[in-house]
Amino acid sequence: DTGVSQDPRHKITKRGQNVTFRCDPISEHNRLYWYRQTLGQGPEFLTYFQNEAQLEKSRLLSDRFSAERPKGSFSTLEIQRTEQGDSAMYLCASSLWRGMGADTQYFGPGTRLTVL
């Protein structure tokens, strides 16, 4: 079990630049989630995929943010024209949804973004 992996672990960028993060879920998991966490706060939901379909997006996900999961496996989160307020830890989680009951989400180590 390799767990959920995220790349890069840290990213420092200048305001206005574009950044892209990658998440590789646990291989058999069909659901993939993105959350954002700022210092001292709990994670906030951004979006989630079931297989390759993006089924829900938070209002936190402005037009500058886009997420994809093209083949239902890994996912990318892109932030265009970064702002200092985008500085946060971006967490990815995956789960196996079987159509009923609750599915435990397994989190990756996160990507820490710093916008200068």
Add this chain to the structure above:
Amino acid sequence: KQEVTQIPAALSVPEGENLVLNCSFTDSAIYNLQWFRQDPGKGLTSLLLIQSSQREQTSGRLNASLDKSSGRSTLYIAASQPGDSATYLCAVGTSNTGKLIFGQGTTLQVKP
């Protein structure tokens, strides 16, 4: 709108003590509730998941309870150890989408 609150924000206890962490939520119509642990600068580790039809779950020294009617959950840690030092997060699932709404966490320090 569902809101999740965790009190206290920080807790320091001597090793060996039993302790309770509290989580409250405003809307009792939840799908499930999960407790996570987060070490500094790291991702989250799932500890326990309680489905809405359940009252409690146990794993080793951990026991989580759920009272939907009062909008509360507790995480009981028995015989605390320094290795239990971390931030504990409570998260409510509001539907079968799996979307979680998190509290702000309780940072626990267990002193040797």
